[in-house]
Structure formats: structure tokens, C-alpha cells
Amino acid sequence: MSGEFKLKKNVLSEQQMARILRRMAGEILEHNGxxxxxxxxxxxxxxxxxxxxxxxxxxxxxxxxxxxxxLDITLYRDDLSVIAPQxxxxxxxxxxxVEDQTLVLCDDVLYTGRTIRAALDALxxxxxxxxxxxxxxxxxxxxxxxxxxxxxxxxxxxxxDEVVEVRFVATDGEDKVMIxxxx
Amino acid sequence: xxxxxxxxxxxxxxADLSPQEIQLILDTAESFREVSERxxxxxxxxxxxxxxxxxxxxxxxxxxxxxxxxKRLSADSLNFxxxxxxxSKGESLIDTALNLQAMAPDxxxxxxxxxxxxxxxAARLPSGVINAGDxxxxxxxxxxxxxxxxVQHRGRLEGLKVSxxxxxxxxxxxxxxxxxxxxxxxxxxxxxxxxxxxxxxxKLGVKTVYTLGEAIEGADVIMMLRVQLERQSRxxxxxxxxxxxxxxxxxxxxxxxxxxxxxxxPGPMNRGVEIASDVADGPYSVILEQVAxxxxxxxxxxxxxxxxxxxxx
Numbered sequence: 257m258s259g260e261f262k263l264k265k266n267v268l269s270e271q272q273m274a275r276i277l278r279r280m281a282g283e284i285l286e287h288n289g290x291x292x293x294x295x296x297x298x299x300x301x302x303x304x305x306x307x308x309x310x311x312x313x314x315x316x317x318x319x320x321x322x323x324x325x326x327l328d329i330t331l332y333r334d335d336l337s338v339i340a341p342q343x344x345x346x347x348x349x350x351x352x353x354v355e356d357q358t359l360v361l362c363d364d365v366l367y368t369g370r371t372i373r374a375a376l377d378a379l380x381x382x383x384x385x386x387x388x389x390x391x392x393x394x395x396x397x398x399x400x401x402x403x404x405x406x407x408x409x410x411x412x413x414x415x416x417d418e419v420v421e422v423r424f425v426a427t428d429g430e431d432k433v434m435i436x437x438x439x
Numbered sequence: 440x441x442x443x444x445x446x447x448x449x450x451x452x453x454a455d456l457s458p459q460e461i462q463l464i465l466d467t468a469e470s471f472r473e474v475s476e477r478x479x480x481x482x483x484x485x486x487x488x489x490x491x492x493x494x495x496x497x498x499x500x501x502x503x504x505x506x507x508x509x510k511r512l513s514a515d516s517l518n519f520x521x522x523x524x525x526x527s528k529g530e531s532l533i534d535t536a537l538n539l540q541a542m543a544p545d546x547x548x549x550x551x552x553x554x555x556x557x558x559x560x561a562a563r564l565p566s567g568v569i570n571a572g573d574x575x576x577x578x579x580x581x582x583x584x585x586x587x588x589x590v591q592h593r594g595r596l597e598g599l600k601v602s603x604x605x606x607x608x609x610x611x612x613x614x615x616x617x618x619x620x621x622x623x624x625x626x627x628x629x630x631x632x633x634x635x636x637x638x639x640x641x642k643l644g645v646k647t648v649y650t651l652g653e654a655i656e657g658a659d660v661i662m663m664l665r666v667q668l669e670r671q672s673r674x675x676x677x678x679x680x681x682x683x684x685x686x687x688x689x690x691x692x693x694x695x696x697x698x699x700x701x702x703x704x705p706g707p708m709n710r711g712v713e714i715a716s717d718v719a720d721g722p723y724s725v726i727l728e729q730v731a732x733x734x735x736x737x738x739x740x741x742x743x744x745x746x747x748x749x750x751x752x
Contacts, residue, residue, distance in 0.1 A: 331482040342746025
């Protein structure tokens with residue numbers, strides 16, 4: 257990210273994020289009628305703590321552990337010819353075969369939809385899940401592809417030149433969502 | 440440019456790489472290993488990129504390893520080998536290269552019997568150039584796959600004792616390995632008959648010993664080199680049996696070795712010359728893992744170089 261950004265607005269506090277995760281976990285369970293065949297797949301980097309948070313909430317209410325996978329989409333990006341240098345490739349780790357599973361892709365921010373497009377391509381290379389659903393903490397609009405989320409934490413209005421910064425305890429030491437604007 | 444980025448268009452040797460660049464290739468390769476374990480062993484990353492494999496010397500494993508790496512990244516690859524092309528019809532190297540360049544490949548993988556050929560092509564052509572072995576000079580992807588294999592078994596390179604045994608003089612594997620292991624903080628000992636040891640090799644920062652026993656003692660890693668039987672006309676040793684008796688790695692000889700030692704070989708092996716079969720197939724041998732890691736390392740290098748080329752455009 258080039259240039260300096262300053263805080264425009266605090267969007268979610270730690271407490272609000274906790275409530276949202278509880279609600280989203282409930283929605284996922286209600287929509288799928290329980291945890292049977294459910295697998296949460298976090299997109300690196302900040303989809304992973306979201307998946308972990310949702311899994312913890314689901315386990316708390318159902319008493320069942322939900323398997324979590326980690327997806328690295330670098331090799332499937334459509335902008336490898338535009339960005340430089342090459343992003344660092346990290347490992348993809350799925351807890352088991354995806355055949356006939358109900359996959360919930362988790363990502364922190366839904367924006368252009370290109371990350372999700374890449375994630376769907378990546379998942380296809382691992383097999384044929386029964387369904388793939390999408391859970392995002394923040395939907396900030398400005399889609400460039402026909403992709404929508406099934407479970408949304410908070411819809412927010414943002415300008416394309418702004419940055420939505422999501423922080424998780426696991427990756428950044430605190431739970432918080434902010435909108436940053438160019439200085 | 441971020442600190443951990445890759446900006447070179449070519450990989451011609453280990454000599455000019457920084458420890459950070461070596462680490463980046465190893466980390467990237469570790470991620471690529473997973474691709475080869477999937478049911479569908481292919482990712483679309485290098486779709487539309489053309490890679491030319493230009494082999495002026497016979498090679499089966501290195502060339503097929505590069506080819507598999509290219510295919511798993513969805514690149515289009517094209518093979519030229521010396522027996523089947525104008526390479527054997529007297530065309531000069533530069534003319535061959537310029538002709539290839541006219542077809543606009545993104546990357547060229549080259550093996551040649553003369554040291555420095557990849558460097559010359561890299562300086563003249565806009566394509567990225569990967570050295571797949573130039574004479575007895577360098578073979579960077581082999582050293583990288585060896586390093587990846589060592590790290591997987593020992594968790595690190597720093598502080599490890601690595602002994603390389605055999606025909607030091609004619610091995611391109613040795614030089615790249617010395618550069619890499621020294622840069623990453625490992626200690627290298629070379630062992631072999633005096634007739635196969637280059638003079639003043641200690642200047643590269645290595646220890647030399649002339650018996651197998653000294654090479655085995657205290658080593659974390661023992662790397663056996665192939666005895667190049669086709670070069671035996673030089674009479675570097677009286678007979679292969681004598682070589683085996685003095686420098687062949689056997690189970691008996693390994694007895695005083697350090698616990699957890701790993702045995703490596705760049706291949707192709709001469710069983711019963713530099714290594715006994717029960718060692719090659721034994722519990723300390725990681726020889727087949729080296730082959731699997733070769734594909735991951737080459738995928739990582741192709742991926743990183745392709746990105747650097749884009750940056751230059």
C-alpha cells in the first residue's frame with residue numbers, strides 16, 4: 257500500500273465484533289441445519305482468524321468441533337501480471353477431502369469479489385464440495401464480479417480510495433475494524 | 440520493493456544470491472510441495488507463459504524435473520536437446536539463442552558443458568534464464584533442493600556439518616552447494632581421493648579430508664557424489680572396486696556416524712561404486728525425497744522469476 261492513510265472512522269469495536277461472530281455462527285448453523293458435513297475455510301491471511309472465531313462460536317453452542325481449513329489463493333490470482341514483486345506463496349491446508357462437504361469460505365472483507373473468484377477456482381482443484389457458501393465480516397461494496405456473500409457481519413459504505421482495516425487478536429493483537437482515508 | 444521480494448530476472452548461480460533470497464526460494468518451495476500432493480497437481484499461475492528447456496548436454500532427471508514443474512504451473516514448455524536439433528548442426532550458441540528469442544519465450548532453462556553460458560545468455564536476452572548446470576561450475580537448483588531436503592530433516596542449515604564425498608573436481612553440484620551452505624552458516628567438509636580434489640579448494644571456505652572415515656565423523660549430512668565412470672579414462676583411481684573399498688559408503692562404515700545423520704545423493708547413483716545398495720535404500724537415505732523436492736524448488740524458481748520479469752516490463 258503506497259502513501260499514508262489516516263483514521264476516518266471506527267466501524268466495529270471488540271464487543272461489536274464478538275456479537276457479530278455469535279450471530280453469524282448462529283446463521284450458519286440455522287442455514288445448514290447443524291454442523292453435519294460443515295467445514296470452515298479461511299482465506300489467508302485474515303479469513304483464517306474469522307474462520308477460527310466462527311468455529312469457536314459454533315462449538316460453544318453445539319458442542320461439536322468444526323474442521324477448519326486454510327486456503328492460500330496466491331497461485332490463482334488474476335492480477336499476478338499487474339502486481340510486483342510476486343506475493344509470497346503460503347501453504348494451503350485442508351483438514352480432509354472436500355467431496356460432499358458443506359464449505360463456508362471465510363474472509364475479512366468482501367470488496368471487488370476477485371479474491372473469492374480465485375478461492376472458488378482453488379477449491380475446485382481439491383474436489384467437488386456439496387455447496388460452497390461465503391461468510392465475510394465486512395461487505396464494503398464496489399463489486400467487479402457477480403459474487404455475493406451468504407453471511408455478512410456488517411455492510412458499510414466506503415469510497416474506493418479508502419482502506420477498510422480489519423484487525424484480529426490472532427494476527428494484530430486486537431479485534432477492531434476501521435475505515436482509513438488517504439492523507 | 441518490499442524487503443522479502445524477489446527482483447532478479449535470472450537464476451544463474453548461487454554465488455551472487457543473498458541469504459534472504461535463498462531463504463525466500465526455500466520458503467516458496469515449501470509451499471509448492473503441497474501442490475504436488477493434491478489430486479489435481481496443477482495450478483494456473485503461469486498460464487500463457489512460455490518456457491524453453493535448452494539442453495546442450497544429456498540430462499534426464501533435471502530436464503524432466505523442470506518439465507514437471509512447468510506443467511504443474513500451467514506454463515507452455517518446449518524442449519530443445521542437443522541430439523535432436525540445430526544445436527548439433529554447427530549453429531553458434533548466440534544464433535540459437537537469438538532464434539529462440541524471436542519466438543519470445545518468457546523463461547529459458549539452459550544446461551551447457553561450458554561454464555558461463557547461462558550468464559552470457561542472461562546478459563544478452565530479455566528472457567529470464569535459469570542455469571540447469573554449466574560445466575563444472577554451478578547447478579543452483581540442485582543446491583537449493585538439497586538445502587530444502589536438509590531443512591526438512593534437520594529444521595535448519597545453520598551450524599550443521601555437511602560432508603561431501605567423491606569426485607569434487609568434476610561436480611557442478613559441489614560448487615553451488617558450497618556457496619549455499621556457507622552463506623546459510625553450515626560447515627562444509629570435502630572428501631575424496633587427492634586425484635579428484637581441486638587444488639586450493641580450501642579458498643572457498645571448506646575443510647578437506649582424504650578418508651571417508653573423517654568425512655563421516657560428526658557429520659549431520661553426508662552427500663555422496665556420483666563417480667563419473669565415463670571420465671574414468673583419466674585414471675583418477677585404479678579400479679571401481681578399489682574406489683568402493685576406500686570411499687564407498689556402506690552400512691559398516693556408517694556405524695560411527697552421528698545419530699540422525701542423513702545420506703544424500705544427487706543421482707544418478709552407481710550402486711556398489713560410491714554407495715552400497717543397503718545404504719541407498721536404507722533408513723538414513725533421503726535420496727528420493729531430493730527428487731520430489733526438486734520439482735517444488737523448480738516451481739518456486741519459475742514462479743519468482745516470472746514475477747520479476749513482469750516487474751521489468
